[in-house]
Amino acid sequence: MTFYFSVYSSPLLFGFVQGWIYAVLLWVRGRREERLSDLLLGWVLVGLSFNIWEYMLGFGGIEILWRELEFFPRTLGFLFPALCYFYLKSQINADFRFTWQDAWHVVPFLIQVMYHISVFSMGHTFVEYWKAAVHYPYHLEDVEFVVGVGLNVYYLILSMRLYRHYRVWIKTQFSQTETISFRWFRNFLIALTTTMLFSLLMTLLSLGLGLNYWQNWWDELAGVVLIYYVSINGYAQVQPGRRLTFGQLPVLEPVGVTIPLVVDEHKGETALAGIENRQEVTLTQPILTDDLIIWRDTLLVYMDNERPYLDPDLSLIDLARRLRTNASVLSPVINVGTGKNFNDFVNQYRVEAFKRQALDPASQHLSLLGIALDCGFNSKATFNRAFRKLTGQAPREFVESMSG
Structure with a gap:
């Protein structure tokens, strides 16, 4: 397989490599400093990288995802918005650890993966039959899209609410809040929301105007910009000098x-x-x-x-x-x-x-x-x-x- 560099494929390749390099750097630092937030941010970057690799390979002339690996899970899918949410939780609470009560967040992703792997394991001929007879006629692809948008909105709301409560909490605990305000995460949510809305707009335009593969490239380029922003700013995020344990004490606001x-x-x-x-x-x-x-x-x-x-x-x-x-x-x-x-x-x-x-x-x-x-x-x-x-x-x- 030969990858063809062009004005379409090269930016996506650079973004993909950028995401993985910083993911590895975050995993190494997270393991060394025992910081769960770094480990999760690394997976966020992996999720962003997988979001663009279909178009990256396609523009580069590599069609393995549409031939040998058709219907195989290609992204983190329904798991990605939950990763962003738990990244914030681990940043503002150094004692946060996953428990069995958090397992339900993985359920939508597991259902999605099991469905795709079950069909994929039946072979390429069955995959083509399933797409033509079931997946498209019964709008299962549309269901996945709607569920994905719903999960994005749900975890975005959870993240914003958690961040707002955290900003109130630090004012009840610290006399200086500049270095622990995590405005970076607020900006990350804004950038993520902007990219998500742009992607939704491009999808609607593609359905309404019948945009081709090349015209949808702008959506993927927005994903590259997001990868660069999250990788550079997320890795450079100043970590607080003290261990934050948001959630241990009640917030009492003067009214x-x-x-x-x-x-x-x-x-x-x-x-x-x-x-x-x-x-x-x-x-x-x-x-x-x-x-x-x-x-x-x-x-x-x-x-x-x-x-x-x-x-x-x-x-x-x-x-x-x-x-x-x-x-x-x-x-x-x-x-x-x-x-x-x-x-x-x-x-x-x-x-x-x-x-x-x-x-x-x-x-x-x-x-x-x-x-x-x-x-x-x-x-x-x-x-x-x-x-x-x-x-x-x-x-x-x-x-x-x-x-x-």
Whole structure:
């Protein structure tokens, strides 16, 4: 068999090879660092590569898939969308491992594979008969297509929901979320959805306009672009410095009533010490028990006196350990007791520390970013976002308004 290089076959070949090279690199790294997410992303790339290899071989003049291997399973099919979903689960939860409860995700793929292998094993003559007498007349090919689209949509929704819940969760657990936000996966979902919609459009155009083999090439080229994007960006995805275990703790988001709360700066009692003499704080239901009220007051005094917010990597678990308690106790204390999630709670202290230091004549030689880093922020983007969210102003606007 000779592969013919052309403007049609070459890009597909390069994409196919790209996908497999990075899949192997991910498998090696995943095995070495015991990271399941790398292993699964490698299989995602294999799935993307198999999605284009039919056209790659066809444009290259190799027709083995349409002759000797007709009806044999050629792609990961119904398994591919589930792989994308579990890749995200393994990224945001380092302790995630497959269990028997996850086996049902493989069932549609196994049914599809068993059907195709059963027909294929009967020989080429039977395959041709089956296609003409059963597969096409009874629209089994159309059923597979519809089920495939349905699974893509289903797992896309699951992935988006999981990602959204994760983004809420990290704000209740970490004071810095930039490096663990996994915006790459959000972009991956967008790219995957765009490619899927384009493929669906090309399929509809092919059915409606009777597009030929060569005109459908653009659909495959979009798959190549997706392979390059996923392989390069997925492999370069910065892994968090700490083990993420999303799903172990409940997410408590502050919603509810607003009541006035008095703050005594000198005694360090109740509310956010050192911010204002009187302010309003949003409390959630249910109201704190007496035990949690004691923990809240202890927390606020500790924040004021020990200033743990100066640690840029401070997390809920770290703070709980310093207070000799656990995160499941401290989480409702912060969310219900202060009306803020952990991220906003800690950043509020950092913002107030920045305000004081920025207005201190002794700090005039420092840049605003330098002051922000001294106050516990770890990047300019995080600082600007937190400052504007909590004050409604940009940092420079605040300094200029106070100086004027």
